[in-house]
Amino acid sequence: MSSNKTDPCWKHWDQHRNKITSNKGGWKIGDAVYNHGYSMMDDLIGQISWFQLLVLNTTGRLPDKNLATWLENCFSCLSWPDSRIWCNQIAALAGSVKTRPVAAISAGIQASDALLYGPGVITPCLKFIQQAREDKDQGQTLFELIQNRQGNNHSLPGFARPIAKGDERVTAMYRLSRELGFEIGPHESLALEISEYLTIQEGESINFGGYMAAFLADQGFSDPDLSRIMALWVSAGVHACYAEAADNTAGSYLPLQCQDIIYTGVAPRDLPNP
Structure with missing residues (x-):
C-alpha cells in the first residue's frame, strides 16, 4: 500500500513522530x-x-475533598468481601492456587466490567438519566418518558435490581450526599422521581448505578470520565477474597470431586471395529 503524505492522518502522525507529547x-x-x-x-x-x-x-x-470523599465511599459500596460475586470468585480461585496478587486481582477486576455489575453499568445509566432530563425539559411528563422507554422493549438502566428489591447502597449514599452538603441537582431529583413512580407502580426502585450516575451527572462528569475513574470500582472486595483464599490451604476454595459433576451428554457406547 502506498502512502499518501497529503492524507491528514499522515500529517498528524508526522507531528508526533519519535516524540511523546502529554x-x-x-x-x-x-x-x-x-x-x-x-x-x-x-x-x-x-x-x-x-x-x-x-x-x-x-x-x-x-475535585474538592467532599466530592473525593463521596467517590471514595462509592468505591466502598462496590467492594464487598463476598467470594460468591463472580469477579471476587475469580480472585479467590486464583488465590487458592497461589497466584501472585497482581495477576489474581487484575483478573478479578477485568471480570467486573459487565453490563449488570461494575463499571459496565455506567454508560447506560448515565445515558438514560441525561436523556430523560432532556425529554422532561422539552415537556414530556414523567409517565411519558418512562412509558416511551418501556414501550420500545427497553429497560430503564439504573432502576430495579436482580435478586433483591431495593438497594441499601442508595440509602447510604443519599444520606452521605446530604451530610457532605451536596444539594439535590436536576438529574438526582429526576432519578428520585422516577424511582418513586416505579415503586408505586411496579414495586421497583432506583439501584446504586442509577443513583451514582444521576448524582455525578449533576457534578459535571461525562461518560468517559466516569468509566475511567470507576475502572477499579470493585478492587477492595477483590483484594479481600483473594487474600482469604491465598491464606488458606491450596485448592481449598470450592474443590470438586468427579461425582460432584453431573454428566448429561451421550451415554457410554462401544467403539466400532476398525
Missing part, C-alpha cells in the same frame, strides 16, 4: 514531577487525597 504532565529530572500544572511533591503530596489525585489524573480536574 497534556497530563511528566517528570523533569532534577526539577519536579508535574501533574496538570501542579508539582506533585510540592503541591499535592500531603495536601490532597488519593481520590482527588485519581480524578485529577483522569480528567485534569482537581
Whole structure:
C-alpha cells in the first residue's frame, strides 16, 4: 500500500513522530514531577487525597475533598468481601492456587466490567438519566418518558435490581450526599422521581448505578470520565477474597470431586471395529 503524505492522518502522525507529547504532565529530572500544572511533591503530596489525585489524573480536574470523599465511599459500596460475586470468585480461585496478587486481582477486576455489575453499568445509566432530563425539559411528563422507554422493549438502566428489591447502597449514599452538603441537582431529583413512580407502580426502585450516575451527572462528569475513574470500582472486595483464599490451604476454595459433576451428554457406547 502506498502512502499518501497529503492524507491528514499522515500529517498528524508526522507531528508526533519519535516524540511523546502529554497534556497530563511528566517528570523533569532534577526539577519536579508535574501533574496538570501542579508539582506533585510540592503541591499535592500531603495536601490532597488519593481520590482527588485519581480524578485529577483522569480528567485534569482537581475535585474538592467532599466530592473525593463521596467517590471514595462509592468505591466502598462496590467492594464487598463476598467470594460468591463472580469477579471476587475469580480472585479467590486464583488465590487458592497461589497466584501472585497482581495477576489474581487484575483478573478479578477485568471480570467486573459487565453490563449488570461494575463499571459496565455506567454508560447506560448515565445515558438514560441525561436523556430523560432532556425529554422532561422539552415537556414530556414523567409517565411519558418512562412509558416511551418501556414501550420500545427497553429497560430503564439504573432502576430495579436482580435478586433483591431495593438497594441499601442508595440509602447510604443519599444520606452521605446530604451530610457532605451536596444539594439535590436536576438529574438526582429526576432519578428520585422516577424511582418513586416505579415503586408505586411496579414495586421497583432506583439501584446504586442509577443513583451514582444521576448524582455525578449533576457534578459535571461525562461518560468517559466516569468509566475511567470507576475502572477499579470493585478492587477492595477483590483484594479481600483473594487474600482469604491465598491464606488458606491450596485448592481449598470450592474443590470438586468427579461425582460432584453431573454428566448429561451421550451415554457410554462401544467403539466400532476398525
